[in-house]
Amino acid sequence: MSDWISVRVAERREEADGVVGLILAPTGPGSLPAYEPGAHIDLKLPNGLVRQYSLCGPQANGATYELGILHEAEGRGGSRYVHEHLAVGEVLEISAPRNLFPLVPGQPALLFAGGIGITPILSMADELARQGLAYELHYCTRSATRAAFRQRIGETHAAERVHFHYDDEPETRVDIEALLSGEPTERHIYVCGPNGFMDFVLGAARARDWPEERLHSERFSGAAENADGDAFEIEIAGTGQVIHVPAGLSATAALAAAGIEVPLSCEQGICGTCLTTVLSGVPDHRDMYLSPAERAANDCFTPCCSRALTARLIIDL
Template structure:
């Protein structure tokens, strides 16, 4: 795993239980210097431990430069990141992180509708803070399985925009159920919609909005975990390195990234689930079998780039710009 982008060191100045299974971390420069600026929707890469780098959204106010806030859900099927954050990272520890990156930015719009599901509240919270600060028109709809699993409720309830935040709990349907179609309304040129949360939640919001005629250009998503990327029907294929002509076989049980790494060809990766786009690689020839959640429909249709951490090939060979 390549961690050359992790150029900053921060100290954990506070660790706090925010909800059942969710812990937040306040991160500050060890010498009290301002941290790099960030925009709403941004995330940082965090080196959790040797060989484990994960992405966490910044959920503090974008105007604050003296600290970053992140929140981490303890995943039952964790591959080592969330469990290590919960069990091994404590106040006073130093963490190595990247400068902020943003693949989920706010777009200029008269009105913004924010949908958050579970831990997906982290970038959405930052967006709400920014929109409130600029006195923009917006509303936020936050869903969770229960009140106990919902983070930052007190912070939202005490915010200057509390009247624009709506809560929904799966275990308390009498409190109201989210009606995505009613909330989104009819398509118009002045509104943008943002959604972050579990894949099923995102898919529900997106499919509902698209069914109402909302264009993809006004729908924005942020996934935190990938989808199943292997199948019993997978077949082996070859990848060819354009610069050297070297060709390698990719068996059905290995990713392109794994094969190239085994042969000394370094590709920067991070999430290894097709979510973050860190490993995005240009394709010069051949047709990728896209299995990521990073590229949009138009980018996939172009077939000139793919994510070697999880995507495969529909053609017998992919020629990579490496």
């Protein structure tokens, strides 16, 4: 990426157990690009890692961006670096915002956040409140101490709009049956959080025939989820070499083990860095980068997270 923006860590605070909040400000004169709720940026860390984080601060101020970053002990090192090393005053590079999880304009919404999935969802709640639209925010965490931005949410959103659900306080657990009972309304559902949480919410909505066009989600998948699925083979068109991708290993990991490096950044199907041409076979697209039309064409895939629906994919590498 060529258009990196230089920013300084203007503020760092502990938002909740395991969650650091960062305020990023431009290093020079001028403002940061505007963004829509649901957008994320690439954050280039001093250790060379590039990671994607949703923006959760005020969209209109242009003076700062706000991020909430969960310490993922089993992660790939980005969040660990932020938690253990990143200090106020440090200068970083970020991309311009991109949005793969936009709000449908002018429509009422039911927002579900699981854990750190609050970051894009909070940005949406702020915008819905600003526009005076109907919304409800359901924020689920393991405990109250793990709920990031709790104070700010309480101060900026009417109490009847916001519902906190804590696993260790059973009386607060989300009653999805009650929430989605009755006829699907005009509301759109937006979900972000761990895979199990998202499957729970989306599965409940689909079981009640909630229209697909009113279901919106952003999935943060980890390496384990990327490797989930049947074994398949990859044939390299140029050389004829065949690589076995076993269940439990991502395609990029299998390729790397065979000495074939694919450029990687997010490793979650968000950025498109690993996009690879497919000459034959049908990919099992698991990314959020390709449009529905691009997926249907089946002539490329993101091997960091996607797999195959056919026994073999022939790729152009």
